[in-house]
Amino acid sequence: MGQDEAGPWSEPPVPFADHRDAHASLTDPDRPDKPEEACGVFAVLAAEEAVANLTYFGLYALQHRGQESAGIAVFDDVKVRLHKDMGLVSQVFDQEVLERMPGQLAIGHNRYSTTGSSKVCNAQPVVLMTRLGPLALAHNGNLVNAAELRDSLAHLAGEFTSTTDSELIAFALQEAVDSGLGWNAAIRQAAGRCRGAFSLVIGTPDGLFALRDGHGIRPLVFGLLGEPEQGQWVASSESCGLDIIGASFVDDVQPGELIHFRQADPIPERQRWCEEPSKLCVFEMIYFARPDSRFFGESLYSYRVRIGEVLARETPVEADIVIGVPDSGIPAAIGYSHVSGIPFADGLIKNRYVGRTFIQPTQAMREAGIRVKLNPLPDVLAGKRVVVIDDSIVRGTTSRKLVAALRDAGATEVHMRISSPPVTHPCFYGIDTDTQDHLIAARLTLEEIERHLGVDSLAYLTKAGMVEAAQANSSHFCTACFDGQYPIEMDEEVRNSKLMLEPTGLAARV
Structure with missing residues (x-):
């Protein structure tokens, strides 16, 4: 059941969920053994274009950033149409829905929950009415x-319809506008x-705004659709969202920057709203972002090849x-x-049509584990000493099943190499990670992890090598x-909700 509305949805208010209960299934053994991204954002300002359709394709390109829900809000002058639902972009939208969403400006979102549970009231975009319009x-x-922001907005609590921090940002903005301030x-x-x-x-009725926090932890870029003088602007979490609709990349929204795009204006208004040290999430480069997205002037594919080269120099092994x-x-x-000079081979085939599914596999399929998404090739692997490269190990559940599948396919040795350092600390900035006591590298030594996974050897990329390759x-x-060096201070209650294994007092110092 989708939701089409011109304002906030009409579910009863629900209590706000803080970081400790943001995801009810953190310890579910069938969860993917990978960090999971928060979401992707996309926006188009183009009066002469079908902006809802363009946003659909932009979200389609960003589907890897979130598969729980999708939504698009379209401005047609001062009227806003909103459609959102649970599921993939292709499940939430069809041509009939998109044709009901004419307009000049569209805001789109793919979601994976990190604050707030997985249900349609928590899907985005958030739409609110202000004295200056929607x-x-x-x-x-x-x-x-x-939690602190919610307390400061307690007088509006009766209007909350979700359990997300995103809605709190929208209400803070609504309050500022209604106090007499302009949009900027x-x-x-x-x-x-x-x-x-x-x-x-x-x-907004005054155009599109794009903003990043002062550290720029999550990415955001913008580009032009058509000729510059047309002033048709696109913003996207990654550059692959621009590519899919034929928009040309212009620049990153810089950390601490606010950009105002107006209709048909060939030069946006750019300003710094705060100054902080840049702290882009390095996992965006290692794992989250698509390999064809561009960071620091090159595709992430090139960076990921380089980290493999560094990994080979740091952790050599004899293999076939x-x-x-x-x-x-x-x-x-x-x-x-x-x-290394060791030949590369395709030893694992991925089912590229498997996304998030709400149909539970049979017990036999659960025992087969990774084969729903990955299937080994026995004729490639049989009798071979295999080096298997993965980007990360979080809990070790999937990696253990993968190693067993490789041995079942005939691999005589399995040497695992990880193209990132050990994940020892949880994220508080938009990645859905377990509490620290569920992170395998925080609990076990390297030798213990080797035994748990059943590999002949295991090695990780060093932090220095990871940064060098960038x-x-x-x-x-x-x-x-x-490394536990958190760039943004947080309340003790939030910090301690995930840092289960830190020595007394250490959590307060990071």
Whole structure:
């Protein structure tokens, strides 16, 4: 059941869920053994185009960033049409729905929940009415002061319809506008009340706004559709969202920057709303973002090949073939093969039509484990000493099943190489990670993890190697999941909700 509306949806208010109960299934053994992204945002301002259709394709390109729900809000002058539902973009929207959404400005969102449970009232965009007309807001990231912000908005609690921090940002913006501020000043004031990671696209009757938090933890880019003088603007979590609709990349929304795009204006208004050290999430480069998206002037495919090359130099091993775990492990495996001289082979085939499914597999399928999504090739693997490259290990459940499947397919040795450092700390900035006591590298030694996975050897990329391969200033990245150095201060209650294994007092110092 989709929801089509011209304002906020009409479910009864529900209590706000803080970070400790943001995802009810954190310990579900069938969850993917990977960090899971918060969401993707997309926006188009183009009076002469079918903006809802363009946004559909933009979200389609960003589907990897969130598969729980999808939504689009379209401005037709001062009227806003909103459609959102649970499921993939292709399940939520069809041509009939999109044809009911004419307009000049569209705001789109794919969601994976990190704050707030998985249900349709928590889908985005958030649409609210203000004294200056409607606003539609889509958010990628996570606030670390959500409970504090909610308390400051307690007088509006009766109007809350979701359990998300994204809705709180929208209400803070609504309050600022209704206090007498214009859009620009109101957005700056609302953003100043937020701590954490937030890349935002905001639709208003005065055009499109795009904003990143001061550290720029989650990505956001913008580009042009058509000729510059037409002033048709697109904003997207990643550059692959621009590519799919034929928009040309212009620039990143810089950390701490607010950009105002007006209809048919060939030059947007750019301003800094705050100054903080840049701290892009390095996992965006290792795993989350699509390999064809561009960071620091090059595709992530090139970076991932380089981390494989560094990994080969750091952790050599004698073997017959190198294979990668699709998809993000493939470029690193190619890099590892290039430096080591061990031939690269396709040893695992991915079912590319498997997304998030609400149909539970049979017990036999559960025992088969990874084969729903990955299937080994016995004729490639039989009798071979195999180096398998993966991008990360979080809990170790999927990796253990993968190793067993490779041995069942005839591999005589399995050497696992991970193209990132050990994940020892949870994320508070928009990645759905377990509490620290469920992170395998926080609980076990390297030798214990080897035994748990059943591999002949295991090695991780070093933090220095990871940063070296980026060919960028090491201080520009957030690496907290590897070293516990959190760039944004958070309340003790929030911090301790996930840092289960820290020595007494340490959590307060990171």
